[in-house]
Amino acid sequence: MNQAQNDPGRSTRLFSFIGGATGEWRVTSMAAVAGATLAVAPRLKIVSGAATDVGNAWALRGITSNERYVTRNEKDSLQAKQEGLGRPSSVRAALIPIKKSPEWWGLPQDERRRIFEEQSAHVHIGLDFLPAIARRLYHCRDLGPDEPFDFLTWFEYAPAETAAFDDLVARLRASPEWKFVCREIDIRLVRDPA
């Protein structure tokens, strides 16, 4: 069901990232950082609503949601520095689907928060790269019991920020939080409308 089609005046929270033959983003690389890879796809299309992978290599669904760890101070700092998606200069992007371990999900909120920020500085690492690297998080885990990933993170930046983006993901991957990541795919893209 495509909610935007059914009710064009209303914004949706649910989006599908479709890997296949079409879409304005051209895939330049796909790397399995942890766990099983995804099928190779030449292009990526982003649509609102829940799409299936019929006729495509894959379709990953995600929903924007409330913040799970961020404090008021962190939220205010992020909002003061960040810029939106869709900047004309942002012709590079990355889609990083991630699944965390059952051990992570079994931890209580205070212990997950402590690993996320006090030990891993997840928000503060992201802040270091604002506004150059724009980011939006989509949640998958509670869409249903069979989702292949827990999150999809979408990043957009200018070509000159490519090395900075590599630095950003390297710092996150070296953090204690990443010990709980059991599957991660790193998909790099170039905006290239057909």
Next chain:
Amino acid sequence: MNQAQNDPGRSTRLFSFIGGATGEWRVTSMAAVAGATLAVAPRLKIVSGAATDVGNAWALRGITSNERYVTRNEKDSLQAKQEGLGRPSSVRAALIPIKKSPEWWGLPQDERRRIFEEQSAHVHIGLDFLPAIARRLYHCRDLGPDEPFDFLTWFEYAPAETAAFDDLVARLRASPEWKFVCREIDIRLVRDPA
């Protein structure tokens, strides 16, 4: 899709609460505490997987998920006192679907936690009624963009605990957290296999 049917060795996190003509729970009352009510249904059936309301009054879906606010100490206290669902003595139940306001969902994590526990004592009120009143929380909000509720809470207890249950929900409804509840239905049930 009923995952338990497709793969009986695997447990699912997704359940549907179906109000209609059949089911082992007989509805004794339905009250709209806040917002619009639900259609009257004589019985309730709980099934695994995502069911539709076709042929029934309504179907509410929910998914069990990780804890959003509970600390390690609170989790340990809950686990030390609580008993499971399905006790033979638990022939009374309540299903309470709740929707919270956009204002609630826009708050950062630390402010929601403070309202939830430091101001409203949500966990501690629940602890006061353990093990008599067993409880399971199902999340709906991130199943998709069109869910009518954010949570379904299911409670089970013995007939002698009915007044205690009324006290439990009254204390929660008087808390600061409940200022953010914009829709709430209170459905009471008796186990009465047909």
